[in-house]
Amino acid sequence: MSAIASKVTKIIVEKLGVDESEVTPEASFTNDLGADSLDTVELIMEFEKEFNVSIPDDQAENIQTVGQAITYLEENSK
């Protein structure tokens, strides 16, 4: 697991209170990990803070799964 993937997993475990084993690349925040819309907003904010990036709303809408978050952050974080 890349350093980014590992940090993303840690944030998701922390915020959603799920088990690390559930945080697979295919896992959807809302469908698989029990997040509601506010949880998803909070996750995006945590990613922005942790990786020092600004994720525009239209991009954030496309981040629905763990894998999509990791890919986006790998491509955009400094």
Added chain:
Amino acid sequence: MAFKRVVVTGLGAITPIGNTVEEFWHGLSNGVSGAAIITKFDASKFRTKFACEVKNFDVTQFIPRQDARKMDLFTQYAMVAADEAVKDSGLDLEQINKNKAGVIWGSGIGGLKTFEEEVINFASGDGTPKFNPFFIPKMIADSASGQISIKYGFRGPNYITVSACASTNNAIIDAFNYIRLGRVQVCISGGSEAAITQAGIGGFNGLRAMSERNDDPATGSRPYDKDRDGFVLGDGGAALILEEYEHAIARGAKIYCEIVGGGMSSDAYHITAPHPEGFGAFLSMQDALEDANMKPEEVDYINTHGTSTPLGDPQEIKAIEQLFGEHTYQMSISSTKSMTGHLLGAAGAVESVAAVLAIQHQMVPPTINLFNIDETIDPRIDLTPNVAKSKKIDVVLSNCFGFGGHNATLIFKKI
């Protein structure tokens, strides 16, 4: 239409002197002070460096961490107190009509810590707004009643009352009224507060309302003592299950006591100072007695508002003497804030539980830290100094007064 009777069938408490009802009563009956140096933040630069905090509170023992983090501390206290009360009541949540079950809660402020943290976070940044999506739902004071209703599925009336330190008495009066009217069968009522924060301590210090007895926190809250120098802020909450009498009888519930009256008034005088002659306090107690159709002589014990402020304590005593006349010197009076500190909007919650327990145990909890009674107070008045007292108690009156001039009084009666 005849009013229905309203009884108390469950209790919960998380207080500076005990994290359950049993521990709370142990603290009350033994005259324990809940005051100590503040641990929640570094208060070394504040005028007041002590408060009555809840001790050894681990929310994850009660609420999963991922849920708890979406609740301000005052809501966490609400959930814990409500849970103890619901369990204590023995209510069968599958059997009751949840459309006739309400939650009417009291809080004077709400999520102060949440508000403070978010604003500090914003102010320390570069001006880019990064407010947490849970900021507002955590901070708003009604989140306590909302969260309780979600947990138990109670779909009846749901709101909180805000009248500063009278908040919970107003909440209980509302719950009492809806049940009396037959609109609600069961109601979780009570209140919670978590204002021991930098803004809370700093703000009340700004008002010069709090004790600054930093060298001896345990004696800081000393209602009716001549050297009292202000109230001591307390955190926590308490819950009461209010239930329609026949509903409680039908399910064979344990009944603690009956609520027989609620009185309300306003000082219409000053935003923080109480009316110097206690006129609003007088009206509130008079209104409660009228509501209960009782004579002053029937009251055995008054749990006073008695916050330990120089201005507040004597005006309430004046009002009592004026309303109760000679009976003032026959009954017992005490301020349990001497032990718990002042829980602001939750004061009425913990003091209602204290009133109910006083009836249950036939014992008046004391006013501790009474070293030298204020000379303006008639020495014939039994302030229950320092030690709890066994007494035949059929009727307890409990007062709460708040900034804004709000006064609210409850009357509890042995059944």
